[in-house]
Amino acid sequence: MRWSQYFVPTLRDDPADAEVVSHRLLLRAGFIRQLGAGIYSYLPLGYRVALKITQILREEMNRIGGQEFLLPALSPRELWEESGRWSVMGDNMFRLKDRKGGDLCLAMTHEEVFTSIARHEIRSYKQLPQVWYQIQTKFRDEARPKSGLMRLRQFTMKDAYSFDVDAGGLDRSYEDQREAYKRIFDRCGLKYVIVEASSGAMGGSASNEFMTRTDAGEDLIATCERCGYAANLEKAASRIPAVTDDAGPDAPEEFPTPGVRTIEDLTIFPGGAAADRQIKTLVYIATINEEPQFVLALLRGDHQLHETKLADALGANAVRPAQAEEIRDLLGAGAGSLGGVGAYQQAKAAGREVRVIADASLQGRRNMTTGANKDDHHLHGVSIERDIKPDQWADLRIVASGESCPNCEAGTLEVFKAMEIGHIFKLGTKYSESMGARVLNPDGKEVPIIMGSYGIGVERIISAAIELHHDADGIIWPRAIAPFDVVVTVTNIKQQEIRDAGEQLYTDLQRAGLDVLLDDRDERAGVKFKDADLIGIPLRITVGKKISDGAVELFDRTAKQSTDVKLQDVVEHVQQLALAGL
RNA sequence: CGGGGUGUAGCACAGCCUGGUAGUGCGCUCGGUUUGGGACCGAGAGGUCGCAGGUUCGAAUCCUGCCACCCCGACCA
Structure with a gap:
């Protein structure tokens, strides 16, 4: 391909809309153009x-x-009804109607x-x-x-x-x-x-x-x-140090906690508890077999819920946090004072049902602190199995860097x-x-x-x-997916000797079965070098002054190093490098 | 869907607050000089100022509505 006739609209400035490197370089180097959000043309x-x-x-x-x-x-609705995914896919599926009013999707x-x-x-x-x-x-x-x-x-x-x-x-x-x-x-x-x-x-x-x-x-x-x-x-999953609790009282004890809304609040509240001795209670609405259902997710106070884990554990299509009114309607208290103790009865009294699912790290925990389902009140001395009896145990928490590997003894997770x-x-x-x-x-x-x-x-x-292969000058394509194996840069198209040598190399390299781009534009050498770096062809052959000595330069885009090579040896060199892969 | 931001020439942006001639750099065209890492001089071309409505003698600029795009979050075969 001759660059002079090839459509490669490179940009000197970075497009303002492109944040990530790959987006920026693909636009700048003339590989793609945007047509709409998430819709691009390949150049x-x-x-x-x-x-x-x-x-x-x-x-x-x-x-x-x-x-x-x-x-x-294009696909008819009926097919997707059979698998149940016409509804499961929700808003993520593009849907359209034909002239007869029939439903189709993309x-x-x-x-x-x-x-x-x-x-x-x-x-x-x-x-x-x-x-x-x-x-x-x-x-x-x-x-x-x-x-x-x-x-x-x-x-x-x-x-x-x-x-x-x-x-x-x-x-x-x-x-x-x-x-x-x-x-x-x-x-x-x-x-x-x-x-x-x-x-x-x-x-x-x-x-x-x-x-x-x-x-x-x-x-x-x-x-x-x-x-x-x-x-x-x-x-x-990950392993975390086991916690041993005191037996605590024979039954949970309620105590007033005015103004306490968060786990953090309760850790500093007089008579409160450390975060890892609290039970975090989250109310979710899970859609299971198309039916919305209230779910109480229980975690240790210092742990975070992973919503996908929750959905997977419940077999739900979707989960979402319940809204403030829904929570009050279910448990009779605001989000800062919720707990699993008595939740089944509370829900029943409100004419609802609730499923309680607890994170595995709470198994066997006793003498914990959690909300009392009564505004500004919490409970001390809660033992999970005795006082809450969750319907289900599951791994719900988000693992963090530095925690122990679930699979081997000594490893830690990154x-x-x-x-x-x-x-x-x-x-x-x-x-x-x-x-x-x-x-x-x-x-x-x-x-x-x-x-x-x-x-x-x-x-x-x-x-x-x-994202993996670029530098300040542009893209550095891995050889196997580079648009061309090699670019032949003719430094000055107006000098007959240089131009002829470039043309000759171009045909020789093509004959050797390589994808070659010949930069035969009437541009200054600097412009050509910049563009070649930007579009990221792994190898560049510079045909210039040294042609009088029968030599050209072979430039490695990755190493940014060039070596002088005799004109008659270039094809073989390039062939070897191209075949060697990355 | 929630929050934030931006729409002015192909690209990057200024002008808007305080209404009155639409500007700068790069790119583009022509002429000349240059010619190994995005040259220089001179002359040009190029704009429904996102769209619609309103206020006004007059709107890129003020007001209302809409649209598009980007970023964060939610979401994600």
């Missing part, structure tokens, strides 16, 4: 990167036996559509396993699109689905995908950790996320350097920000049950197909690659 340079990535995705999917499909993005993911093909065509275990995938546009009406290509409303996803007769088959399919994902991200030059994750609205038994560590990320993950434990904070670049799920039979995708197994018995689902966001790979 030629950007699309070349996307194509390099999708090619890698194809190769690795095909390698594990994947078969490429292309399904519609698919956020394709479990339903793939399952509908499977149920019509697959009858026997002999046709299994199958691994189907596509690389396709997905739509999500994100509440808050942000950070350039990191959270989009329209984006490109490689989504794959596995179909097996039994759990063992799913395990193998899942493992294949996991290995394929490792190869994909390695090839794309991304460092990542594989973490345990919540399955959320996807359902299913197990899931792993592939996360890249970056402060631009939106997720928090906890890892243990010592044993390799890694989990999304929505799933992460919590940091990361971006999700891939997610794999063991779906089990959630979709095959609800949608009737069954096969006959070897015993002649009809069983639901066991499914897995595996996604990778193309734009997330682009963003992550830049």
Whole structure:
């Protein structure tokens, strides 16, 4: 490609709207342009990167036996009613009507559509396993699109689905995908950790996320350097020192606490209690099977609730904090004086039901302090099992850096920000049950197909690659996904000897099978160097003065070092470097 | 959805408070000089001042409503 004819609108100034590095550089370097919030156009340079990535995705999917499909993005309501996700997806799904008034959606993911093909065509275990995938546009009406290509409303996803007769088959399919994902991200030059994750609205038994560590990320993950434990904070556990309590009184004792509203207040209130001797009581409304239900979540005073953990533990689609009036209506007191003791009776008296779920760290705790469900009053001497008897115990608290690893003896957890670049799920039979995708197994018995689902966001790979690989001058693409292998910079197009040498190199490199960009613009050398650095081509060949000695410069974008190379040796040099990968 | 912010030329911004000619830098065009890390001189082109309504002799500027985008939070197959 000749730069003089190529559309690469680089910007000298940083666009004001771009905060994160990848967004800023993608705009400045002329890879993308914004059309609306979370909607971007790929410019030629950007699309070349996307194509390099999708090619890698194809190769690795095909390698594990994947078969490429292309399904519609437009999808009728009825299909989604079958799986129950027409309502589960809520406002995140783009919905539209056709001219007859029929409901359609723009698919956020394709479990339903793939399952509908499977149920019509697959009858026997002999046709299994199958691994189907596509690389396709997905739509999500994100509440808050942000950070350039990191959270989009329209984006490109490689989504794959596995179909097996039994759990063992799913395990193998899942493992294949996991290995394929490792190869994909390695090839794309991304460092990542594989973490345990919540399955959320996807359902299913197990899931792993592939996360890249970056402060631009939106997720928090906890890892243990010592044993390799890694989990999304929505799933992460930790060990904390056990607390031993005195037996305390035979029954809770109420005492007045005028003006005390918070855990903090009560720690300094005369006759109060330290935070780790208090029970924090939070009122939530959980939507379980479409039914809203009051939930009391109990935690140690110095712990934080993780809402996803709460939703997962309850099997709820959604949870939200109750509002002040709802709380008073339920328990007869304001948010500063709530407690689990007598909550069932309080709720019943108010004509309501409440489910009490307590964090595991409260198990066996005695002689604690908590609200009395009476304004400005608290209770001393509360023993959880004796006085509250929660319906359910679960891990609800947010783990913190420095806490002990749940998996090994000596390790401690580190919590940091990361971006999700891939997610794999063991779906089990959630979709095959609800949608009737069954096969006959070897015993002649009809069983639901066991499914897995595996996604990778193309734009997330682009963003992550830049977040990980850039410097003050611009992007530094990992070789495998760079838009070009090498850029040939002709310092002065008006000098015949230099120009001819550049042209010759351009054709020679192309003949050697390389993607070459020839900077044949009538610009000053400085402008060309700046632009080349900005767009991040890993290698640059500078054709200039030294041509009279039969030499050019080979510039390594990563190391920012250049070496003189004889003209006749350049192609071989570049070829070696390009093949060597990163 | 809650909170904050911004909309003026392709990009970055000033002008608005205190109403009266729409400006600066970069980029763009033409001419000349330059030519290895975003050159210089000269001459130009380019703007429904986000949209609608109102106040006023007169609105980029004041008032009302709406829209869009960005950031924080909530949310997030």
